[in-house]
Amino acid sequence: MGSAGLARLQGLFAVYKPPGLKWLHLRDTVEMQLLKGLNARKPPAPKxxxxxxxxxxxxxxxxxxxxxxxxxxxxxxHPLVCGPAFSSLKIGVGHRLDVQSSGVFVLGVGQGCKLLTDLYDAHLTKDYTVRGLLGKATDNFQEDGRLVEKTTYDHVTREKLERILSVIQGSHQKALVMYSSLDLQSQEAYEMAVRGMIRPMDKSPMLISGIRCLHFSPPEFLLEVQCMHETQQQLRKLVHEIGLELKTSAICSQVRRTRDGLFTLDDALLRTQWDLHSIQAAIQAVAPRVAAELEKNMRPQLGTQPLPSPGWPSGSKDLGSALGLESCVGH
Structure with a gap:
């Protein structure tokens, strides 16, 4: 079971990171549980x-x-003579979460560490739910920070909030096109925009491809943010800036990642499932989806040269329409 069990551990899986837990401690805990499972096998009869x-x-x-x-x-x-069969595992981590954040956290074992790099180079988007509180401002944009000021928020409505979110999404989508290095006059650029495949070619600042309000009950509001190249602190700062745009102040009370690329909350193993059998099953279940996603994203990106297309309405305005940028003008 030892070597066979190790062979079934080659790949990627996701766990649910609770708030208050450091990602490094989570990784070490998972490694300890896997080693415990691998070494728990009954030793073979001695020669x-x-x-x-x-x-x-x-x-x-x-x-x-x-x-x-x-x-x-x-x-x-004998294990009492030579020690346990497995003493360490090669475990890599994907996009990290800071101590206060929670949600989907991707790990790779063995050959899965290389897959983590491939997924990182694919620049896949991630989804977050971000909870904010109106009327306060702190030095670190969080509830546990030093209070800087208190403001009124009676004038804030959901319509005003959604108008600000629309402007933010429009400006970030324009930046996304700029960092993607695509030729706006090409048919491939338009088709990639329609399929939501436009992504930056290299490292970039935080880019928001979608943001909307899920719940508004002053002073609380809940946002869903789809983004890439972000940090959780940047998302907290975004809540602070939204508060300023609304002529008030706001702090962030929760950051929760609900999707990391192809991994969702349904794929994330809870703390009680961080054992050898559950992780092996999770790796095997997600392996076909990982392979399909990498095959789709590792294809050479086209659209760097304009191509003739009969009846094709070329122009950056049409690409902007595909991205939904025109609806943000004037808000």
Whole structure:
């Protein structure tokens, strides 16, 4: 089971990181649980070898000794002699979450560490739910920070909030096109925009591809943010800036990642499931989706050269329509 179990651990899986837990401690806990499962197997029967031992001669009254060929176990491979079969595992982490944040956290074991790099280079988007509180401002944009000011928020309505969110989404989508290095006059650029495949070619600032209000009950509001190249602190700062745009102040009370690329909350293992069997099953279940996603994203991106297309309405305005930028103008 040891080597066979290790073979089934080659790949990616996701766990649910609770708030207040450091990502490094989470990784070490998962490694410890996997090693415990791999080493829990019943050791095989020890090999036998022939040794010549002094034994009394049967029927001799003088207690004479003679050398007798005897089969004895070889203890060089016994766990009490050589230690556990597995003492460490190669476990990599995907996009990190800070201590206060929670949600989907992707890990890779063995060959899965290379897959983590491939997914990172694919620049996949991530989804967050971000909870804000109106009327307060702190030095770190969180509830546990030092209070800087208190403001009124009676004038804030959901319509005003959604108008600000529309402007934010429009400006970030324009930046997304700029960092994607695509030719706006090409048919491929338009088709990629329609399929939502436009992504930056390299590292970029935080880019928001979608943001909307899920719940508004002053002073609380809940946002859903689809973004890439973000940090959780940048999302908290975004809540602060939204408060300023609304002529008030706001702090962030919760950041929760609900999707990391192709991994969703349904794929994330809870703390009680961080064991060898559950992780092996999770890796095997998600492997086909990982392969399909990498195959789709590793294809060379087209659209760097304009292509003739009969009847194709070329122009950056049409690409802007595909991205939904025109609806943000004037808000």
């Amino acid at each position: 036998q070898r022939i040794r010549f031992l002094l034994c009394p001669v049967e029927g001799s009254e003088k207690k004479e000794l003679t050398l007798t060929a005897t089969s004895v176990p070889t203890l060089t491979d």
